Amino acid sequence: MRRSNFALRVPPTLLAxxxxxxxxxxVALNQLITLxxxxxxSAMRTEEYFEERxxxxxxxxxxxxxxxVGKGNPPIEGDELPLEFAARKVKKKK
Structure with missing residues (x-):
């Protein structure tokens, strides 16, 4: 893997x-920053992937x-759908 140098300006408190x-x-500071x-x-790409899905x-x-699913099991906190999902128009099949 080819490596590049990059001058990074970091506030002194964050660097410390x-x-x-x-x-x-x-680990080395460089390794920590790279990780x-x-x-x-990776988190940004994962978020984009799920947004597209x-x-x-x-x-x-x-x-x-x-x-x-969940027949007979009452919903618990956290089971609710996001508001944006509920706002989408749902068409029922006949």
């Missing part, structure tokens, strides 16, 4: 905290599937 974190993890950047990029979702189909 990063150095402490790297030391406590037993943190990789984790952030949600755009392609069929709310009517999801509702039909959800209506079949």
């Amino acid at each position: 905290e990063a150095r402490k974190a790297a030391e406590s993890e037993g 943190a950047l990789a984790e952030k990029v 949600a755009r392609r979702a069929d709310p009517a189909k999801v509702s039909r599937i959800l209506s079949r």
Whole structure:
């Protein structure tokens, strides 16, 4: 893998905290920064992936599937659908 150098301007307080974190993890500061950047990029790509999947979702189909699961089990906190999902128009099949 080819490596590049990049001058990074970091506020002194953040740099001090990063150095402490790297030391406590037993890694070089460069490795800590590289890992943190990789984790952030991965999280952003994952979020984009699921947003795209949600755009392609069929709310009517999801509702039909959800209506079949959990029969006899009352909903618990956290089971509710996001407001944006409920706001989408759901067409019922006849």
